[in-house]
Amino acid sequence: MATSEENVLVVPRSLFDELGSFQGLRRPAEPYLEKFLLKENNSFLARSLAENxxxxxxxxxYCVFTHGDRILHYVRGSKSGEKRLVAKGSIGIGGHINDTDESQASFDQSAYHYAVKREISEELxxxxxxxxxTVALINDDxxxxxxxxxxxxxIVTLESDQVSAGEKAIAELGFLTIEQLRERRDNLETWSQIVVDAWDTL
Structure with missing residues (x-):
């Protein structure tokens, strides 16, 4: 087949366990990221393999956008790349890091931060x-x-609340207070629930 498959950035689960695996939210993120973003510790894997x-x-x-005391919220539309999360509310904008972000076989700190900015510009x-x-890591096994x-x-602090979606996967985009998000917690995807629950500590 001639179709080119998406390759995504991965680290070994064994490295995560070695550094200290956890369930939920962990801060600070830097001790993990420093190790994950050493070129010898990461690689790119076909997404169809990585997902399973x-x-x-x-x-x-997973970028959370704020303006004043409000947080950007959206609903994952049917065009979302992660079909298992469609119709869920979310406060996280982001996605897989692909090998198009880096011409080499692995990834470092500068390439990671470039990829984050690219993701922001594509999505919004x-x-x-x-x-x-960077405030924390999320894991939910x-x-x-x-x-x-x-x-x-x-956490991305915006100068203006004039924000629009750059992709069809993002629907019903708007700002909500943390109290409003807590009221609709049951409709949020798990990662957003974890961030909302920990918001006062971030």
Whole structure:
């Protein structure tokens, strides 16, 4: 077949366990990221393999956008790349890191941060500037999606609340307070639930 398959950034599950695996949210993220982003510790794997192989963790930047005291929320539409999360509410914008982000076979810190900025520019159209900080990691081994992914939580503080979706997978985009998000917690995807529950500590 001539179709070119997406390759995604992965680290061995064994490395995650060695550094200290956990369930839920863990901060700070840096001790993990420093090890994950050493070129000898990561690689790219065909997504069809990675999605079904829990011996690897796919590294997923998970960017939470804020303006004032409000948090950007959306619903994953039918065009979402992760079919298992369609129709779920989310406060995380992000996705897989692909080998198109780096011409070599593995990934380092500078390539990672470039990929995060690329992901932001693809997913959203912003009218103002922003600042971004890495705050935590998310792991959820309780379901088949979470078992093969590891989230890196970035909080992105926006200068303007004029934001629009750059992809059809993002529907019903709008800002909500943390209280409003807590009220609809049961409708959120698991990672967003974890972030909302820990919001006061981030």
């Amino acid at each position: 192989d829990p011996s690897f963790k796919q590294i997923i930047p 159209s912003l009218t103002g500037g922003f600042t971004e900080r 309780s379901n088949e999606v979470g078992a093969v992914h590891l989230g890196v939580v970035h």
